[in-house]
Amino acid sequence: MAVVSPPVTLLPAEAPLANAEVLRIRNDFPILGTEVNGRPLVYLDSGATSQNPVSVLEAEQEFYEQRNAAVHRGAHTLAVEATDAYEAARAAVAGFINARPDELVWTSNATEAINLVAYAMSNAAAGRGGAQAERFRVGPGDTIVVTEMEHHANLIPWQELAARTGAELRFLPVDDEGALRLEGATGVITPATKILAFTHASNVLGTINPVAELVRLAKEVGALTLLDACQSVPHLPVDVKALDVDFLVLSGHKMLGPTGIGALYGRSELLNAMPPFLTGGSMITTVTMERAEYLPAPNRFEAGTQRISQAIALGAAANYLSETGMHRIEAWEGELGARLVEGLTAIEGIRVLGPRAGLPRIGLAAFDVAGVHAHDVGQFLDEQGIAVRVGHHCAQPLHRRLGLTATTRASTYLYNTTDEVDFFLEAVAGVRPFFGAR
C-alpha cells in the first residue's frame, strides 16, 4: 500500500555511511539547507529534537490531502483507508523495534508513555484491574527504582507514583564519570522492588547502560522493567525481544518523526492485564451507565481521537531509518561522537561529561567550559549558525551529582558530517578567548 512512501534516497545496505552519502541524505531534509544568522545551519541538537525528511513531511500532508478521517469509527471508504494507514504505521514502528503491532501503544511522547505506566500502576494500587492487575499494585513497603542519570521524564512520574501510593523511590547512583555504579545494586533492587525504570542511553552523558545486567537484576526479584529508549531507538538498532524488557518508551520527534507522537511498547500479557490510564471513547467494548468493559491492548490505552497524521508520519520515519540501516547509522554516529569527544577534550578548559575518549558512547557530548556559562557558550555558537542545547537538559539531579548546574550539549544524527563536527570544534576553541576566561 502506498501509505508510507519509501525514502527518497535508496542506499546499498552494507557499505558504511560516509560523508559523500551523508551529503546526499542531507538533501532529504529541507531545513538543513537553511541559514541561521546569515550562516549555514549546523544542527547539533538532534538529542532534543530531530529534523524531518521529505518522506515524513509528505506522509503527513498526503494523509490530510487524501485520507483524512477518524480511525476505527465509521464504515465509509475514507475511514477505512485512514484506519489502514494508521495501523500500517503502527506495524512499521512496532517492527522497527521487533515488537508485534498489538504491543505498541501510541502516546503523545515518551513522557506520556511513562506516565501511562505510572498511572496504570496507581490505578492498580487503588484496586482497579482485578486480580490480574496484582503485578502492578504498589504501596507501602514496595520500592520503585530508577537511576541517578534519568531525564526528569523518567523520574518525576515515579516520584509522584511513590507519593500517591506510599511506595518508596530509590535510585542506583552514578560515579564521577557518570557511569552507573552497580556494586551495591542488589541492595537497591530487592524483592520489595515493583519496577525498575532506567534509560538505555543517557541524553547528557551519552553512556549506553548495561541493559542485560539490569534486566537480570530486576528479574531475579520479580520486578518489572521499563526502558527509556528516547536516545537509543533513534540511533542504534533496538530489539525489545533481545533486550527482554517489559516496557519501553520512545518519542517520535527524536527519530525523524513529528512532535505529538510517541509510543509505549509493553509485553502483550502485561498490557492486557494492566488497568487503563486515560478512559473514554474508542477504548471500550460494552458501556452501561454504571461501568464499562475495555478493549484489549493496544486500544484500551488509546482513549479518544488519536494523533493519526503524526502516527502515519512516524511510520514513514521508521521506514526511512530502516532503509538507511540502523547499524550503519549507529556506526556513523559512533564516529561523530568519538570525533566530538576527542576534539573537545583537546581544547583547554573543556570538561566533557560521561565516558572518556575511546569508550563507547552515542553521538553526543555534553561539556563544561571553564569560566564561561553554558548560555554564553550557546549564544556564541548560535552566532555562527551552530545549534546546540544549553542548560541542565532536564537532568538536574545528574548535573548536581557532577557538581554542575548547566552544560552545553552537541548531539549528532545520521545527517551530520565530520566537517560540521570540525567546524563546531573550531568554534568551541574560540569561546574562552572571546569571553576572556581565565
Added chain:
Amino acid sequence: MATNLEQLYQQIILDHARERHGSGLLEKTGPGSVGESHQLNPVCGDEITLRTVVDGGTVASLSWDGAGCAISMASASVLTDLMEGLERDEAVRLIDAFREVMRSRGTIPADEEVLGDAAAFSGVSRYPARVKCAMLAWVALEESLLAANS
C-alpha cells in the same frame, strides 16, 4: 568581526562578568532596614540572592550572591555600581527605565545619561531569551526594596 556578538557582549559586560562588583553578601552593620530577594530563572538555572540596606530613603548598600551567565552576573555588578547611594525612588525609576529598554525588542535605545554603564545591555533586548538574564538582579533589587520598606 564587529559582530552581533560583540554588540551583545560589550567589553563593559565582559569586564563586569569577571569583576562582579558587590558579589558576596554583606551582613548589615550600620543603620537602616534590610531587604533581601532570591530570584531564579528556571530555564537556565541562573540564580541570585540580593541584599539591600535602605537608610533614610537612600540605598545605603547592595550586595549579592549569584551564579549564572555573563549577562546576568555583569548586570548585577553594574547594578551595584549604579544604585548605591541613590534615593530609593530614583532607584525604582531606573529599574523601570531599564525594564522598558529590555522589553523593547531593540526599539528603545538606552539613555546613557540615565542608565550609565547599564546602557551597555541595550543589545540584550534583541534576544528575548536573554532578557530575563539581564533583568534578574534588577527584579531582585525591586523586590528587596519593597521588603526593606515593609
